[in-house]
Amino acid sequence: MTRQKILITGASSGLGAGMARSFAAKGRDLALCARRTERLDELKTELSQQYPGIKIAVATLDVRDHEQVPKVFSELSDQLGGIDRIIVNAGIGSGARLGTGKLWANKKTIETNLVAALVQIETALEIFTKTGSGHLVLISSVLGNAGVPGVKAAYCASKAGLTSLGESLRAEYARGPIKVTVIEPGYIESEMTAKSNSTMLMVDNDTGVKALVAAIEREPGRAVVPRWPWAPLVQLLRVLPPPLTKPFA
Numbered sequence: 001m002t003r004q005k006i007l008i009t010g011a012s013s014g015l016g017a018g019m020a021r022s023f024a025a026k027g028r029d030l031a032l033c034a035r036r037t038e039r040l041d042e043l044k045t046e047l048s049q050q051y052p053g054i055k056i057a058v059a060t061l062d063v064r065d066h067e068q069v070p071k072v073f074s075e076l077s078d079q080l081g082g083i084d085r086i087i088v089n090a091g092i093g094s095g096a097r098l099g100t101g102k103l104w105a106n107k108k109t110i111e112t113n114l115v116a117a118l119v120q121i122e123t124a125l126e127i128f129t130k131t132g133s134g135h136l137v138l139i140s141s142v143l144g145n146a147g148v149p150g151v152k153a154a155y156c157a158s159k160a161g162l163t164s165l166g167e168s169l170r171a172e173y174a175r176g177p178i179k180v181t182v183i184e185p186g187y188i189e190s191e192m193t194a195k196s197n198s199t200m201l202m203v204d205n206d207t208g209v210k211a212l213v214a215a216i217e218r219e220p221g222r223a224v225v226p227r228w229p230w231a232p233l234v235q236l237l238r239v240l241p242p243p244l245t246k247p248f249a
Protein backbone atom coordinates (compact mmCIF):
# COMPACT_ATOMS: atom_id res chain seq x y z
CA MET A 1 0.00 0.00 0.00
CA THR A 2 1.35 3.46 -0.84
CA ARG A 3 0.98 5.95 2.00
CA GLN A 4 0.68 9.09 -0.10
CA LYS A 5 0.19 11.77 2.57
CA ILE A 6 2.87 11.76 5.24
CA LEU A 7 3.13 13.95 8.34
CA ILE A 8 6.56 14.24 9.98
CA THR A 9 7.23 16.03 13.27
CA GLY A 10 10.73 17.40 13.86
CA ALA A 11 11.19 17.88 10.12
CA SER A 12 13.45 20.95 10.33
CA SER A 13 16.73 19.02 10.55
CA GLY A 14 18.46 15.65 10.79
CA LEU A 15 16.43 12.50 10.24
CA GLY A 16 13.13 14.39 9.87
CA ALA A 17 14.41 16.63 7.06
CA GLY A 18 16.18 13.62 5.51
CA MET A 19 12.98 11.57 5.52
CA ALA A 20 11.09 14.52 4.01
CA ARG A 21 13.61 14.68 1.12
CA SER A 22 13.46 10.94 0.60
CA PHE A 23 9.64 10.69 0.61
CA ALA A 24 9.43 13.75 -1.68
CA ALA A 25 11.68 11.93 -4.16
CA LYS A 26 9.13 9.10 -4.10
CA GLY A 27 6.38 11.58 -5.04
CA ARG A 28 4.65 11.65 -1.64
CA ASP A 29 2.78 14.65 -0.25
CA LEU A 30 4.23 16.06 2.95
CA ALA A 31 3.03 17.76 6.12
CA LEU A 32 6.08 19.04 7.98
CA CYS A 33 6.26 20.60 11.41
CA ALA A 34 8.84 21.79 13.95
CA ARG A 35 9.60 24.94 15.94
CA ARG A 36 12.07 26.48 13.43
CA THR A 37 9.61 27.59 10.77
CA GLU A 38 12.26 29.26 8.60
CA ARG A 39 13.99 25.88 8.19
CA LEU A 40 10.69 24.31 7.14
CA ASP A 41 10.03 27.12 4.65
CA GLU A 42 13.49 26.62 3.13
CA LEU A 43 12.90 22.86 2.89
CA LYS A 44 9.51 23.45 1.29
CA THR A 45 11.05 25.80 -1.30
CA GLU A 46 13.82 23.29 -2.07
CA LEU A 47 11.45 20.33 -2.45
CA SER A 48 8.77 22.24 -4.37
CA GLN A 49 11.39 23.27 -6.95
CA GLN A 50 12.72 19.72 -7.24
CA TYR A 51 9.36 17.94 -7.20
CA PRO A 52 6.70 20.41 -8.44
CA GLY A 53 4.04 17.68 -8.56
CA ILE A 54 3.84 17.08 -4.81
CA LYS A 55 1.90 18.98 -2.14
CA ILE A 56 3.84 20.30 0.84
CA ALA A 57 2.26 21.89 3.91
CA VAL A 58 4.37 23.27 6.76
CA ALA A 59 3.45 24.45 10.26
CA THR A 60 5.15 25.76 13.37
CA LEU A 61 4.72 23.33 16.24
CA ASP A 62 6.31 22.87 19.64
CA VAL A 63 5.24 19.32 20.45
CA ARG A 64 5.39 20.16 24.17
CA ASP A 65 2.40 22.47 23.62
CA HIS A 66 -0.19 19.75 24.13
CA GLU A 67 -3.16 21.82 22.95
CA GLN A 68 -1.45 22.82 19.73
CA VAL A 69 -0.61 19.27 18.60
CA PRO A 70 -4.17 18.23 17.59
CA LYS A 71 -4.84 21.70 16.13
CA VAL A 72 -1.74 21.66 13.94
CA PHE A 73 -2.17 18.02 12.84
CA SER A 74 -5.77 18.78 11.88
CA GLU A 75 -4.78 21.94 9.92
CA LEU A 76 -2.04 20.05 8.09
CA SER A 77 -4.44 17.20 7.33
CA ASP A 78 -6.96 19.70 5.91
CA GLN A 79 -4.26 21.21 3.68
CA LEU A 80 -3.25 17.82 2.24
CA GLY A 81 -6.77 16.38 2.11
CA GLY A 82 -6.02 13.74 4.78
CA ILE A 83 -3.01 11.97 6.32
CA ASP A 84 -2.05 8.31 5.68
CA ARG A 85 1.13 8.10 7.78
CA ILE A 86 2.29 10.01 10.85
CA ILE A 87 5.96 9.85 11.86
CA VAL A 88 6.52 10.80 15.51
CA ASN A 89 10.11 11.96 15.12
CA ALA A 90 10.60 15.22 17.08
CA GLY A 91 13.10 14.66 19.84
CA ILE A 92 16.06 16.03 21.76
CA GLY A 93 19.23 14.33 22.93
CA SER A 94 20.20 16.65 25.76
CA GLY A 95 20.26 15.73 29.44
CA ALA A 96 22.44 15.72 32.54
CA ARG A 97 24.09 13.07 34.68
CA LEU A 98 21.61 11.95 37.33
CA GLY A 99 22.34 13.46 40.74
CA THR A 100 23.96 16.67 39.46
CA GLY A 101 20.99 18.87 40.33
CA LYS A 102 19.89 19.44 36.72
CA LEU A 103 16.41 17.97 36.95
CA TRP A 104 15.20 20.57 34.41
CA ALA A 105 17.42 19.12 31.66
CA ASN A 106 16.30 15.53 32.15
CA LYS A 107 12.66 16.55 32.61
CA LYS A 108 12.76 18.43 29.30
CA THR A 109 14.10 15.34 27.53
CA ILE A 110 11.36 13.11 28.94
CA GLU A 111 8.68 15.75 28.27
CA THR A 112 9.77 16.09 24.63
CA ASN A 113 10.63 12.50 23.73
CA LEU A 114 7.98 10.67 25.74
CA VAL A 115 5.14 12.84 27.06
CA ALA A 116 4.89 14.90 23.86
CA ALA A 117 5.19 11.69 21.82
CA LEU A 118 2.19 10.36 23.76
CA VAL A 119 0.24 13.47 22.79
CA GLN A 120 1.22 12.94 19.13
CA ILE A 121 0.21 9.26 19.39
CA GLU A 122 -3.22 10.09 20.86
CA THR A 123 -3.76 12.68 18.12
CA ALA A 124 -2.66 10.31 15.36
CA LEU A 125 -4.94 7.54 16.64
CA GLU A 126 -7.89 9.93 16.71
CA ILE A 127 -7.25 10.92 13.08
CA PHE A 128 -6.75 7.31 11.90
CA THR A 129 -9.73 5.99 13.86
CA LYS A 130 -11.95 8.52 12.07
CA THR A 131 -10.66 7.56 8.63
CA GLY A 132 -10.44 3.83 9.43
CA SER A 133 -6.75 3.38 8.51
CA GLY A 134 -3.26 4.83 8.80
CA HIS A 135 0.36 4.05 9.59
CA LEU A 136 1.80 5.34 12.86
CA VAL A 137 5.61 5.37 13.03
CA LEU A 138 7.48 5.98 16.29
CA ILE A 139 11.13 6.98 16.00
CA SER A 140 12.61 5.49 19.15
CA SER A 141 16.29 4.49 19.51
CA VAL A 142 18.59 1.52 20.03
CA LEU A 143 19.26 3.19 23.41
CA GLY A 144 15.70 2.31 24.45
CA ASN A 145 17.11 -1.17 25.08
CA ALA A 146 19.59 -0.24 27.80
CA GLY A 147 20.63 2.14 30.53
CA VAL A 148 23.92 4.02 30.18
CA PRO A 149 25.99 6.03 32.65
CA GLY A 150 26.24 9.82 32.14
CA VAL A 151 24.14 12.40 30.36
CA LYS A 152 21.97 10.05 28.31
CA ALA A 153 20.11 8.44 31.25
CA ALA A 154 16.87 10.37 30.69
CA TYR A 155 17.20 9.95 26.92
CA CYS A 156 17.41 6.14 27.33
CA ALA A 157 14.40 6.22 29.66
CA SER A 158 12.39 8.34 27.22
CA LYS A 159 13.12 5.98 24.34
CA ALA A 160 12.46 2.85 26.46
CA GLY A 161 9.08 4.42 27.29
CA LEU A 162 8.38 5.23 23.65
CA THR A 163 9.28 1.71 22.50
CA SER A 164 7.02 0.30 25.21
CA LEU A 165 4.13 2.51 24.07
CA GLY A 166 4.73 1.24 20.55
CA GLU A 167 4.70 -2.39 21.69
CA SER A 168 1.41 -1.81 23.54
CA LEU A 169 -0.04 -0.21 20.42
CA ARG A 170 1.11 -3.17 18.32
CA ALA A 171 -0.79 -5.42 20.74
CA GLU A 172 -3.82 -3.13 20.70
CA TYR A 173 -3.99 -2.86 16.91
CA ALA A 174 -2.70 -6.33 16.04
CA ARG A 175 -5.75 -6.85 13.81
CA GLY A 176 -5.74 -3.35 12.36
CA PRO A 177 -7.04 -1.12 11.05
CA ILE A 178 -4.14 1.05 12.24
CA LYS A 179 -0.59 -0.14 11.50
CA VAL A 180 2.11 0.66 14.07
CA THR A 181 5.89 0.62 13.48
CA VAL A 182 8.59 1.22 16.09
CA ILE A 183 11.89 2.26 14.52
CA GLU A 184 15.08 1.99 16.57
CA PRO A 185 17.84 3.93 14.81
CA GLY A 186 21.49 3.36 15.63
CA TYR A 187 23.82 6.38 15.39
CA ILE A 188 23.13 8.54 12.32
CA GLU A 189 24.65 11.98 11.59
CA SER A 190 22.27 14.82 12.53
CA GLU A 191 22.30 18.01 14.61
CA MET A 192 21.66 15.84 17.67
CA THR A 193 24.56 13.47 17.11
CA ALA A 194 26.87 16.39 16.23
CA LYS A 195 26.55 17.39 19.91
CA SER A 196 27.09 13.84 21.18
CA ASN A 197 30.36 12.34 22.45
CA SER A 198 29.55 8.97 20.96
CA THR A 199 30.56 8.75 17.30
CA MET A 200 30.98 4.98 17.46
CA LEU A 201 29.54 3.22 14.39
CA MET A 202 27.99 6.48 13.17
CA VAL A 203 26.72 6.45 9.58
CA ASP A 204 26.22 9.56 7.44
CA ASN A 205 22.76 11.09 7.19
CA ASP A 206 22.06 9.82 3.64
CA THR A 207 22.95 6.20 4.51
CA GLY A 208 20.94 6.32 7.74
CA VAL A 209 17.89 7.96 6.20
CA LYS A 210 17.90 5.51 3.29
CA ALA A 211 17.76 2.59 5.75
CA LEU A 212 15.14 4.40 7.82
CA VAL A 213 12.82 5.09 4.90
CA ALA A 214 13.22 1.57 3.48
CA ALA A 215 12.24 0.14 6.88
CA ILE A 216 9.25 2.49 7.24
CA GLU A 217 8.00 1.57 3.77
CA ARG A 218 8.09 -2.16 4.68
CA GLU A 219 5.84 -1.34 7.66
CA PRO A 220 7.24 -3.91 10.10
CA GLY A 221 6.12 -3.94 13.75
CA ARG A 222 9.62 -3.09 14.86
CA ALA A 223 12.91 -2.43 13.06
CA VAL A 224 16.48 -1.58 14.04
CA VAL A 225 18.23 0.63 11.42
CA PRO A 226 20.78 0.39 9.95
CA ARG A 227 20.28 -3.34 10.48
CA TRP A 228 24.02 -4.05 10.46
CA PRO A 229 25.68 -3.79 12.97
CA TRP A 230 22.83 -2.56 15.15
CA ALA A 231 20.47 -5.58 15.12
CA PRO A 232 23.03 -7.85 16.85
CA LEU A 233 24.24 -4.96 19.04
CA VAL A 234 20.69 -4.43 20.31
CA GLN A 235 20.59 -8.07 21.39
CA LEU A 236 23.88 -7.44 23.20
CA LEU A 237 22.64 -4.20 24.80
CA ARG A 238 19.65 -6.06 26.28
CA VAL A 239 21.85 -8.50 28.22
CA LEU A 240 24.94 -6.40 28.88
CA PRO A 241 25.52 -5.73 32.62
CA PRO A 242 24.87 -1.95 33.14
CA PRO A 243 28.51 -0.98 33.93
CA LEU A 244 29.53 -2.33 30.52
CA THR A 245 27.19 -0.09 28.52
CA LYS A 246 29.57 2.93 28.79
CA PRO A 247 30.85 2.72 25.18
CA PHE A 248 27.26 3.43 24.00
CA ALA A 249 26.85 6.53 26.21
Ligand SMILES: NC(=O)c1ccc[n+]([C@@H]2O[C@H](COP(=O)([O-])OP(=O)(O)OC[C@H]3O[C@@H](n4cnc5c(N)ncnc54)[C@H](OP(=O)(O)O)[C@@H]3O)[C@@H](O)[C@H]2O)c1
Binds near residue numbers: 033091139141189
Ligand atom coordinates in the same frame (compact mmCIF):
# COMPACT_ATOMS: atom_id res chain seq x y z
N1 LIG B 1 20.48 10.66 14.84
C1 LIG B 1 20.55 9.54 15.54
O1 LIG B 1 21.60 8.87 15.61
C2 LIG B 1 19.33 9.02 16.24
C3 LIG B 1 19.40 7.75 16.82
C4 LIG B 1 18.28 7.25 17.46
C5 LIG B 1 17.13 8.00 17.52
N2 LIG B 1 17.08 9.25 16.96
C6 LIG B 1 15.84 10.01 17.06
O2 LIG B 1 15.53 10.59 15.83
C7 LIG B 1 14.73 11.75 16.04
C8 LIG B 1 15.30 12.90 15.21
O3 LIG B 1 16.56 13.25 15.76
P1 LIG B 1 17.80 13.77 14.88
O4 LIG B 1 18.93 12.89 15.15
O5 LIG B 1 17.36 14.02 13.49
O6 LIG B 1 18.12 15.14 15.62
P2 LIG B 1 18.00 16.67 15.16
O7 LIG B 1 18.72 16.91 13.90
O8 LIG B 1 18.40 17.45 16.36
O9 LIG B 1 16.44 16.84 14.88
C9 LIG B 1 15.50 16.89 15.91
C10 LIG B 1 14.22 17.44 15.35
O10 LIG B 1 13.24 17.46 16.40
C11 LIG B 1 12.66 18.76 16.45
N3 LIG B 1 12.26 19.10 17.81
C12 LIG B 1 12.98 19.06 18.94
N4 LIG B 1 12.25 19.51 19.98
C13 LIG B 1 11.04 19.83 19.48
C14 LIG B 1 9.86 20.37 20.03
N5 LIG B 1 9.76 20.68 21.34
N6 LIG B 1 8.79 20.57 19.23
C15 LIG B 1 8.86 20.27 17.91
N7 LIG B 1 9.95 19.78 17.32
C16 LIG B 1 11.03 19.57 18.10
C17 LIG B 1 13.73 19.71 15.93
O11 LIG B 1 13.11 20.84 15.34
P3 LIG B 1 13.04 22.32 15.97
O12 LIG B 1 14.26 22.51 16.82
O13 LIG B 1 12.98 23.20 14.77
O14 LIG B 1 11.76 22.32 16.75
C18 LIG B 1 14.36 18.86 14.83
O15 LIG B 1 13.65 19.00 13.63
C19 LIG B 1 14.74 12.00 17.54
O16 LIG B 1 13.56 11.51 18.13
C20 LIG B 1 15.93 11.18 18.01
O17 LIG B 1 15.83 10.78 19.36
C21 LIG B 1 18.17 9.77 16.33
